[in-house]
Amino acid sequence: MDLTVISTFRCNSRCQMCYIWKNPTEPKEEVSIETLSKLPGGFDNLNVSGGEPTLRRDLAELIDEVYPKARITEISSNGLNPERLVPIIKKHPNVKVRFSLEGDAATSDAIRGEKNGFQKKLDGIRMLREAGGTDLGFAMVIQDENADQLVKVYELARSEGVELATSTLHNAWQFYKNDNYFYDRLKVAREVEGLITSMLRTNTVKNWFRAYLNLGLIEKILGHDRLIPCTAGSDFAFIDPWSDVWACNVRSDLPMGNLKEQSWEEIIASKKTKDTLGKVAACSQNCWMVTTARTAMRSNIIPQMPKISPMAWVVLNKLKVTFGGDVDFDRYVNYGQVRESPHVPRTSFLGKKVKDDIKVQKDLKTPEEHYPLAEFYNR
Numbered sequence: 287m288d289l290t291v292i293s294t295f296r297c298n299s300r301c302q303m304c305y306i307w308k309n310p311t312e313p314k315e316e317v318s319i320e321t322l323s324k325l326p327g328g329f330d331n332l333n334v335s336g337g338e339p340t341l342r343r344d345l346a347e348l349i350d351e352v353y354p355k356a357r358i359t360e361i362s363s364n365g366l367n368p369e370r371l372v373p374i375i376k377k378h379p380n381v382k383v384r385f386s387l388e389g390d391a392a393t394s395d396a397i398r399g400e401k402n403g404f405q406k407k408l409d410g411i412r413m414l415r416e417a418g419g420t421d422l423g424f425a426m427v428i429q430d431e432n433a434d435q436l437v438k439v440y441e442l443a444r445s446e447g448v449e450l451a452t453s454t455l456h457n458a459w460q461f462y463k464n465d466n467y468f469y470d471r472l473k474v475a476r477e478v479e480g481l482i483t484s485m486l487r488t489n490t491v492k493n494w495f496r497a498y499l500n501l502g503l504i505e506k507i508l509g510h511d512r513l514i515p516c517t518a519g520s521d522f523a524f525i526d527p528w529s530d531v532w533a534c535n536v537r538s539d540l541p542m543g544n545l546k547e548q549s550w551e552e553i554i555a556s557k558k559t560k561d562t563l564g565k566v567a568a569c570s571q572n573c574w575m576v577t578t579a580r581t582a583m584r585s586n587i588i589p590q591m592p593k594i595s596p597m598a599w600v601v602l603n604k605l606k607v608t609f610g611g612d613v614d615f616d617r618y619v620n621y622g623q624v625r626e627s628p629h630v631p632r633t634s635f636l637g638k639k640v641k642d643d644i645k646v647q648k649d650l651k652t653p654e655e656h657y658p659l660a661e662f663y664n665r
């Protein structure tokens with residue numbers, strides 16, 4: 287199982303597609319190391335995210351606690367405080383680190399509301415590489431404003447010798463935003479094709495399967511159904527800053543329990559989890575985030591191997607690209623079917639005064655109080 291620990295909702299970015307920064311948590315209410323010590327071992331990918339995890343003063347101790355419990359420990363960061371990760375990387379060089387990067391300097395800084403963010407991330411990745419980091423990379427949220435820069439960001443990552451993870455605009459309780467919609471789905475979807483071809487051209491098996499993950503992103507962007515059913519709650523779960531455990535980070539009606547009050551085993555065996563798994567099986571949302579897609583791609587028989595359909599797609603198209611051909615995207619994707627969505631403008635917060643927008647979440651007890659928007663729908 288993969289697990290994401292959303293360690294805090296405090297954040298020093300001001301993103302236009304995620305409003306965590308407007309809803310910061312109180313440090314003393316955030317999931318504690320003592321609570322996380324109740325997690326068993328044996329997780330596959332354990333991601334410590336936020337908000338911005340480097341704003342937790344105890345991040346190094348938190349990583350020490352979870353590191354032995356997972357095959358891969360990951361930190362998802364905005365990359366604005368890379369120096370806080372150096373001691374962690376020196377101690378655990380194989381901790382996976384991904385810095386959010388949304389395009390060239392002007393685009394990335396505008397989308398994320400970060401002054402000089404681009405340069406800090408680039409310098410930060412180099413700093414972590416010098417500290418001995420072996421699994422570093424960038425993560426990009428594909429949206430109308432940066433889709434045309436996708437291949438360039440991929441090439442930048444490759445030139446730095448690091449990875450690029452991709453996701454797309456979506457709505458989720460984690461983002462405190464339920465009105466993220468593409469302005470032009472078709473245009474954004476077509477831009478992803480270049481990235482897929484570039485990934486298939488490399489000599490890395492991991493990249494070829496990432497190409498398939500990005501094919502799923504095209505389907506998501508167009509508003510089509512998922513390529514593979516979702517396995518939230520059984521193959522992956524999320525812990526929020528109040529120690530509440532959720533099947534996914536999208537629907538705020540998929541609770542599993544609370545790690546502060548219960549043991550992990552009680553949560554997994556609870557009626558609440560059983561009811562939630564029933565809702566997941568009937569879920570009609572078309573999420574295709576790395577966590578949800580990666581786990582769904584794995585074989586049910588040999589989890590280290592992919593399912594047959596992704597494998598067949600990868601082998602066929604890798605061969606095609608290798609021998610000078612092109613991927614026939616129109617064969618795999620129905621571009622004639624593009625779901626309509628409302629036009630809700632997104633605006634950059636770069637250089638804007640935001641103090642009045644920020645409301646600390648304090649002394650709120652229930653998930654309903656924590657996530658008052660309630661409706662988070664992706665189609």
Ligand code: SF4
Nearest residue numbers: 516518534536569573
């Ligand atoms: S498809 Fe449904 S259950 Fe799966 S991650 Fe999306 S909202 Fe959650």
